[in-house]
Each structure stands twice: as C-alpha cells, then as structure tokens.
Amino acid sequence: MRASRKALIGAVSGTAVGAIGLGLLAMPATAGGAPELPDVSAPELVSSVLTADMPALAGTVEVENNLGLPDIPGQQSMLxxxxxxxxxDGKQGARVSFEQDTGEQIAVSNGNKAWFWDAASQRVTEYSLHEKQRKPKDATKDNPAELARSLVDKLNETSEVRVDGTARVADRAAYDLVLTPKPTERTLLREVRVAVDAETRLPLRLAAFANGSTEPVAQLSFTDLTIGAQPADLFTFTPPAGAEVVRPEPNKQRDRKPGEQEAAMADSSVIGDGWDTALVLRGKELLNSMGMADQGRPDQDKPDQSGVGPGAEADARQMLEQVGEKVTGSFGSGRLISTNVGGALITDDGRIAVGAVPKQVLIEALEQAK
Known part of the structure; x- marks a missing residue:
C-alpha cells in the first residue's frame, strides 16, 4: 500500500499522526476562471476557517506528491x-474508500467503533473506541479538510498570511489563502496555499511548496464535493459473509502504573513549533513509521531494548545504508534521508527525527530530545 493511502486510512481509523500530514497535501489543476467574491482580510479568513462548523459531505479527494523520496530497492515507489x-456526517461519522486492482479498501468510524476492510485479504479489523476517544467532532477531524484546518491553526502564528485572489475548486468558489514562514523560521518550505470555500469556509485544497521549486511538492484536494446529509449506514460496517474478523486488544494505556505513562511519552517528543517543528521517535515507533515492524519473521521473536526485533532492525539498517547520508554529531551517528520537503535523520541507536526542516534542525532536535 502506498504511503499516502496508508495515511488517509489511518486518519479515519484514528491511528494517523497529524504531525506528518505535510506528506498528504494536494492541489490538482482546476478549470474555469477565478470567481468574483467579496473582499475579505487575511485575519478574517483565518478566523472563519478555524471556527467554522464541519458540514456533512461526500467527495472525492485526490492526493499527489512530488516529495523526491529516494528509490528503495525492493520497495514500491511512494510517488x-x-x-x-x-x-x-459532520459529527461522529467518517468513511474513506479506495478502489484498486485487488479490490476495495474501506475505513469507517462512527465514534464508538472503527473498521478497516481489505477485500484482497478478506479481513476486517474492528476497533472499539474508548470514551476518551469519543469527543465531539473526533471523526470530522479525520476528514482531509480538517488536516488543512489543523495546519492553518498550527502555522498561523509563525507565518505571514495573505489572501491571494480567488479560485474554483471542485466547482466551488474559494479564496486562496497563503501562509509564508516568517524570516525566523528554519524550514525547507516556501509557502503553503489553502483554497477556502467561500460559503462554508471548508478548506478545499492545500498545497506545500518547497524553496527553489515552482511546483507543489505535496498536494491534496477535493476534485468533486457535495455538501449535505449522508446516509447513516455509511458510518457502520457489517463484515461480508466468510470474512475474517480481527479485534485487537483494547488500548491498555489507561491501565499503566504511575510513572509508566511518563516513560511511554518520553519515547516521542515534539521539538520546536510552527514551520521548524521536528518530531523525534524511538524504538518500535520508528519501524512502525517505516512499515517494517511486526512482520512475523522468526528472527523478530526477541526484541532488543528498544522493543524492536533484531530481524526488523537489520532490515531497516540495511535499507538506510543504501539510501541515507551518513551523519555524525553530539547525538551520535545515523543516516539522513532527504526529500524535497524535508528529511528524516535515523540514528544508530534507534531514534528518528523528522520534519520539513534542514539537516541542522534535525540534529538539534535529537540533541534536545536526549
């Protein structure tokens, strides 16, 4: 499964990490001239985006990336x-479906439960959501439009913001909102553009542009959109006859003893804010982010101190040696995987720093997260 598809599915089932949402931004070309709309100031537009209610909707979202990821031998291209x-439904319900050669993949959430269906394997994974996860609009936060809304909220304070005319997206009139990093921000991104629906203030498309490039490096957009009530049966899922149903154990995070919660949180850190934010992970979270954990190989039976089996760790290190640049510093040593939009610095001791930032910012993030 491609990385963009996996992330969208993960968002609906409540497992995606929003901090890495920059890889899912899109803005395909739109037809028609720019619509005439009443003037609106940038602060007014930002405020309306952040406070508008999410409507019930149905639409097609197109995700495209030009991240410049290195070719990984034996791995499917993620471009x-x-x-x-x-x-x-604008409240608790969300659904995402993909059509592919091997069959349909569907992710559904209704606030109480979430399901992921893979037609190729004839398997349904069913999740029960805890009370802490069933907050108002939790499901709507998984909508691609909410990814854009969250990004605007995060970057607003560290950006120069302007309205750059109008556009037409998914046959709807929109304002073009542009966020440019302030001079103090250290980032590889030049700007982020958000097309904001003139009627609902819903983000319709979002594009990230890197320094030195005139084309977006990552893009997300509605290509068609219908605003209005949706059938209730879209937000539940009945396994087809003969399907295998898997029910993972409930999250035991609430059952941790005093001190264990803090220890778990220490395995991940957000360093910085705004455009120069870096996320630092370690151990098994690293291999999960690379799609390489828990593959069931015999040599994974005995995890090391980081919680990762030696077989998976060996695979990761071999891959990194082929595609990563050797980097050393006070943090230790590791490999840097660079893209058009940022990078990931993966250390020899099992940590990873990721962000849309230069190499030096990733090094500093690792040093601060020790």
Whole structure:
C-alpha cells in the first residue's frame, strides 16, 4: 500500500499522526476562471476557517506528491497520485474508500467503533473506541479538510498570511489563502496555499511548496464535493459473509502504573513549533513509521531494548545504508534521508527525527530530545 493511502486510512481509523500530514497535501489543476467574491482580510479568513462548523459531505479527494523520496530497492515507489472517496456526517461519522486492482479498501468510524476492510485479504479489523476517544467532532477531524484546518491553526502564528485572489475548486468558489514562514523560521518550505470555500469556509485544497521549486511538492484536494446529509449506514460496517474478523486488544494505556505513562511519552517528543517543528521517535515507533515492524519473521521473536526485533532492525539498517547520508554529531551517528520537503535523520541507536526542516534542525532536535 502506498504511503499516502496508508495515511488517509489511518486518519479515519484514528491511528494517523497529524504531525506528518505535510506528506498528504494536494492541489490538482482546476478549470474555469477565478470567481468574483467579496473582499475579505487575511485575519478574517483565518478566523472563519478555524471556527467554522464541519458540514456533512461526500467527495472525492485526490492526493499527489512530488516529495523526491529516494528509490528503495525492493520497495514500491511512494510517488504518484492516489484518490479516495470520503464521507462525513459532520459529527461522529467518517468513511474513506479506495478502489484498486485487488479490490476495495474501506475505513469507517462512527465514534464508538472503527473498521478497516481489505477485500484482497478478506479481513476486517474492528476497533472499539474508548470514551476518551469519543469527543465531539473526533471523526470530522479525520476528514482531509480538517488536516488543512489543523495546519492553518498550527502555522498561523509563525507565518505571514495573505489572501491571494480567488479560485474554483471542485466547482466551488474559494479564496486562496497563503501562509509564508516568517524570516525566523528554519524550514525547507516556501509557502503553503489553502483554497477556502467561500460559503462554508471548508478548506478545499492545500498545497506545500518547497524553496527553489515552482511546483507543489505535496498536494491534496477535493476534485468533486457535495455538501449535505449522508446516509447513516455509511458510518457502520457489517463484515461480508466468510470474512475474517480481527479485534485487537483494547488500548491498555489507561491501565499503566504511575510513572509508566511518563516513560511511554518520553519515547516521542515534539521539538520546536510552527514551520521548524521536528518530531523525534524511538524504538518500535520508528519501524512502525517505516512499515517494517511486526512482520512475523522468526528472527523478530526477541526484541532488543528498544522493543524492536533484531530481524526488523537489520532490515531497516540495511535499507538506510543504501539510501541515507551518513551523519555524525553530539547525538551520535545515523543516516539522513532527504526529500524535497524535508528529511528524516535515523540514528544508530534507534531514534528518528523528522520534519520539513534542514539537516541542522534535525540534529538539534535529537540533541534536545536526549
């Protein structure tokens, strides 16, 4: 499964990490001239985006990236375009579906439960959501439009913001909101553009541009959109006859003893804010982010101190040696994987720093997260 598809599915099932949402931004070309709309100031537009209610909707979302990821021997390319059908009831319900050669993949959430269906394997994974996860609008936060809204909220204070005319997206009139990093921000991104629906203030498309490039490096957009109530049966899922149903154990995080919660949180850190934010992970979270953990190989039976089996760790290190640049510093040593939009610095002791930032910022993040 491509990275963009996996992330969208993860968002609906409540497992995606929003901090890495920059890899899912899109803005395909739109037809038609720029619509005439009443003037609106940048502060007014930002405020309306952040306070507007999420409407019930159905639409097609297209995800495209030009991240410049290195070719990884034996791995499927993560470049290209993906599209998905998305639905939300504006409250607790969300649904994303993909069509592919091997069959449909569907992720559904209704606030109480979440399901992931893979037609190729004939398997349904069913999740029970805890009370802490069932907050108002939790499901609508998984909508691609909410990814854009969250990004605007995060970057607003560290950006120069302007309204740069109007556009037409998914046959809807929109304002073009532009966020440019302030001079003090250390980032590889030049700007982020958000097309904001003139009627609902819903983000319709979002594009990230890197320094030195005139084309977006990552893009996300509605290509068609219908605002209005959706059938309730979209937000539940009945396993087909003969399907395997898997129910993972409930999250035991609430059952941790005093001190264990703090120890778990110490395994991940957010360093900085705004455009120069870096996320530092360690141990098994690293391999999960690379899609390499828990593959069931015999040599994974005995995890090391980081919680990662030696077989998976060996695979990761071998891959990094082929595609990563050797980096050393006070943090130790590791390999840097660079893209058009940022990078990931993976250390020899099992940590990773990721962000849309230069190499030096990743090094500093590792040093601060010790």
């Amino acid at each position: 290209g375009t993906e599209s998905a059908r998305v639905y939300t």
